[in-house]
Amino acid sequence: xxxxxxxxxxxxxxxxxxxxxxxxxxxxxxxxxxxxxxxxxxxxxxxxxxxxxxxxxxxxxxxxxxxxxxxxxx
Numbered sequence: 001x002x003x004x005x006x007x008x009x010x011x012x013x014x015x016x017x018x019x020x021x022x023x024x025x026x027x028x029x030x031x032x033x034x035x036x037x038x039x040x041x042x043x044x045x046x047x048x049x050x051x052x053x054x055x056x057x058x059x060x061x062x063x064x065x066x067x068x069x070x071x072x073x074x
Contacts, residue, residue, distance in 0.1 A: 007021050008020070008021055009023075009059060009060065009061050010061060011059050011060070011061070011062065011063040011064070011065065012062075012064045012065065013029070013033075013065045013066075014066055014067055015066070020059060023058050023059070024059055025054065025055050025056070025057060025058055025059070026042065026049065026053075026054045026055075026057040026065070027054035027055045027057075029059060029065070030042070030054065035067065037051065039069060039070070040067050040068060040069045040070075041067075041068045042054070042066070042067060043064075043065070043066040043067075043068055044057065044063070045063060045064055045065075
């Protein structure tokens with residue numbers, strides 16, 4: 001029997017599956033995708049995540065991250 005170990009970490013961002021090979025913070029991920037942090041909130045594994053914690057949270061296997069924006073209308 002052969003077991004293949006992978007250093008890839010799978011996570012979901014806005015419903016799409018992604019893989020990373022190095023540990024990154026939630027803040028790094030948001031910066032990578034060039035999000036303007038003044039106009040959204042982050043849902044991290046089904047909980048609203050305080051912006052003060054973004055640098056402390058490391059993306060882990062099967063994490064689910066959603067960007068929630070506020071839309072105004074008339």
